[in-house]
Each structure stands twice: as structure tokens, then as C-alpha cells.
Amino acid sequence: MKYIGHITRWIFILCLPLLLLSGSIGWVVNSLGTYENGFEKYNISRSTGLTEPELGKAARGLISYFNSGEELINVVVEKDGQPFVLFNEREVIHLKDVKGLFRLDYFVFFGTLIFILGYDAYSFFRKPRREHLHNLARRVIWGSSITLGIMTALGVGSLVGFDRLFLQFHLLSFANDFWLLNPATDYLVMLFPQGFWFDVTITVAVSTAGAAVFLGGLAWGYLRFRPKT
Secondary structure, three states: HHHHHHHHHHHHHHHHHHHHHHHHHHHHOHHHHHHHHHHHHHHHHHHHOOOOHHHHHHHHHHHHOOOOOOOOOEEEEEEEEEEOOOOOHHHHHHHHHHHHHHHHHHHOOOHHHHHHHHHHHHHHHHHHHHHHHHHHHHHHHHHHHHHHHHHHHHHHHEEEEEHHHHHHHHHHOOOOOOOOOOOOOHHHHHOOOHHHHHHHHHHHHHHHHHHHHHHHHHHHOOOOOOOOO
């Protein structure tokens, strides 16, 4: 039982970085502002010939697709006054693979959340309240510290070599080459140039680190200022 206790404590600690990271990814992916800011920053309306309202329609279509039960995406926008199917067959297949990654992200988020809440509830009823809170605060500090280390590495790696990280991510994440798209003809790349993904990566890293600092600060404050009696 002693070894099981050590293992579950470390699982709890390691679940915290996964929870914060997957939560940040889910938040960024489902935020319409993420898309709109990127479209404006990289002047996507000019490079695609789509108006801002149509770009917004495309973004909402992507968000809806990632959260739906639809197998394949079909986004129709208006270009030059005519209906226009935005993504070709190759892009549609790639987006199906991307949707699978986002579903995995949701699974990680809810799985780690359930484990953390379940473990915390078990510890709460098993130990005295003061001891439970003390142990919980220490584990949160450990988990937050690991999160900050990982996000720092991700941020530094992105700043010094995002091209290589971006390539390795695709090689590891996809079992096919449908992600190899033509930026001159494929709208998925026109809508989301590599700079957009760099900004998203930094946003995810900063928001995850910020959540870790907040939780770690609360835990440290409790240990530092808790009543001594």
C-alpha cells in the first residue's frame, strides 16, 4: 500500500501539467478571437480574397466542426460574389486528423480532471483536514513547478527553432502526408500561416504557465500563512 500511495501521489502531480496544458489548448482552439486576431495580424483577407465576415464564417465553421460529430468538414463561403467550397479533399482529410488530436486533448483534460478530483476527494475523507490541505498544497506546488519548467522549455524552443518544432510535431502526430499542403493554392495554409501557429504556441505556453503560477502561488500562500495551531 505504501508504494501505491507514492505512485498515486506522483500521478496526481504529473496530471496537473497535463490538465493545465490541455485546458489551455482547448481554450485557444475554441476562442473565436484566436482566429480573428490571426486573420487581422497576417492580413489573411488580402491573401485569400475573402472578406472579414467570410473569414469569421470560416472560423466559426472550424470551431463547430471540431466540436461536432461530423466526420468530414464542409465549409462554404462567398468569394467574388459566388459560393465557394473552402477546403479541398486533401485539406478535409487533414482536418479530420486534426480533429482527432483535439478529441485526444479533450480526453486528456477530462481524464486528468477526474483523477485529480477523485484523488483529492479520497484524500479528504481519509486524512484530517489540516493534513489533507498541507499535502495538497505541496503536490500543487510540485505540479506547478513541473508545468513551469515544461512551458519554459516550450517557449524557449519555439523562440530559437520553431520551424524544427513545427516539423517534428507534424511528423510525430500524423501517420500520413496530407499535412503537406501548398501555400499558394490550399486555403488551410493561407488561413493559418506558420506565424499564426507560432503565436498560438506562445499563447498556450503563457496561459498554461500563468495558470501554474496562480495555483502554485495559492498553494505557497497557504503553506506560508496557514494558522500554526
